[in-house]
Amino acid sequence: MNAKKLLRSSHFYLIPPIIPNPSRRAHRFISFLGPSILATKTSVINSYCERYMLNEARQLFDEIPERDVVAWTAMITGYTSCGRHHQAWMLFRNMTREESVEPNSFTISSVLKACKGLESCPSGAMVHGLAIKYGLDGSLYVENTLMDMYATCSASMDEACMVFHQMHMTNEVSWTTMITAYTHRGDGFSGLRVFRHMLQEEVELNPYSCSIAIRACAATGYYSFGKQIRALVIKYGLESNLPIGNSIVDMYCRCHSLSEANQYFLEMFQRDLTTWNTLIAGFERSGSIGSLYIFSQMVSQGLSPNCFTFTSLAAACASMTVLSSGQQVHGGIIRRGFERNLALANALLDMYAKCGNIADSYKIFSEMPLRDVVSWTSMMIGYGTHGYGKEAIGLFDQMVDSGIRPDEVVFVGVLSACSHAGLVGEGLKYFNSMVTGYGITPNQEIYGCVVDLLGRAGKVREAYELIENMPFKPDESVWGALLGACKAYGDSNLGRVAAQNLLDLRPSCTETYVILSNIYAADGKWGEFAKTRKLIRRMGDRKEAGRSWIEVRNEVYTFVVGEKVGPHIELVYRALKILVQQMKEAGYVPDSDYLLYDF
């Protein structure tokens, strides 16, 4: 039945909410109706909002002479459910401040969702205050949305926990909200603690809490608990629930069990696009080329890729440095009009940078309508690895100017860019600004970068002093950076200290012994060199051979030192000979210090 027929129907006043397709004529008709049918108009507002026709809904709302709290709430809820949080908030303020309409529990929970969307804790706290004032804070519905708002907007979980502990009655939604909040904040262990508590309290198990608990297992790597939850899922007959199944696939992938993930995937009763995307992303994270095969299977089954699929594909092309495949992925994205998706654009610009095409990487970056911290970091690291240290630093400053707060990863990016470009002073300036300007405590990785920065510039002693003054025990990354610097500058005394510390942390690492023996050899300490070599021989372990690869005409060729098999290998060696000859003619003197002693 269309709107016209519906409006002509004598039953119209009895069945107002079902309007399949409200038209402008219908709107004009409704506007003629008097204030006596306020409830009808409110229902029509709801119908408009359900169909994302917010302008029509608002026009009708504005035309109502005496609006009650239900009409206000319908409009606020409409805005919130369509993601127009700011408009929902403004309308709520209008309602309470100017029109002095008293909110009910529906209004409060709806506007709390808007506060959550705006990530505005002060607004949420104000609504909390109003809820107390009007005695609505005892409603389970209000309490659950309050908890969700605080958990999303506040820096800590304190407020959400306080609401939760003060509740006289909780339901499965309250518990699930708490588990979700912890898990989404990256504290999966606390999420699982709440889930365990929920089981002890014998709260009814539902698909929501199960899937988020499995997600928490995936995030923490708590594989055994994940398997226990899977058993519970079977016991309660929830196996056919798709989000649960998808979470299980994700958990197997993140717990490094791709074969189990694949097996479970094949056994699933039903799969959706998320299932496929989960498996593709899982294989991609593990660096498996399988991600591309799974994608082709997905397409052959008639499924259409979305932004999530393409993001994983772009990341796969980046880690495998296959530019032509990456370009095909880019083409697919343009054809489907997904270019404006932020995470996808970030993945693409990273792909181009990793595949050596920094110009296209910057093109994507410059054309992005919106950038987040990941966009800036990816571009910065791209510039840094291509030798554009100054440009990388420039991006850092621009990023800060644009109002984005740097995180640890940004500092790793800017420090490594400084390190490669020999910008020691600049790098130290950024390092010092971390605590003073941004309140970020440097972690092991950051210290490793600064040690590398100093070490590459020949300031090996300063690097060691920095390590000695670190506020925590240095880990492998820090000592590894120092050992690298000692190798580059032939400092055998500090090299021994670095190697010893590294070996204390990982005693069976042959590579450390190899580097140390080379440092001794370069420093002419042949006695120490012989001793270290003997140790390596006794360990009987060989260093893993480095492998290079190149993509030529859609084929990837790999090479290992000394390899004599494979297609066109004679041609490769002939070309290499010519190149070496040309390098010598150009005046290149090879650094053969380590050539004799390497394995």
Add this chain to the structure above:
DNA sequence: TTCAGCAATG
């Protein structure tokens, strides 16, 4: 109230 994607030095 649940499930899928993007950045890290040595």
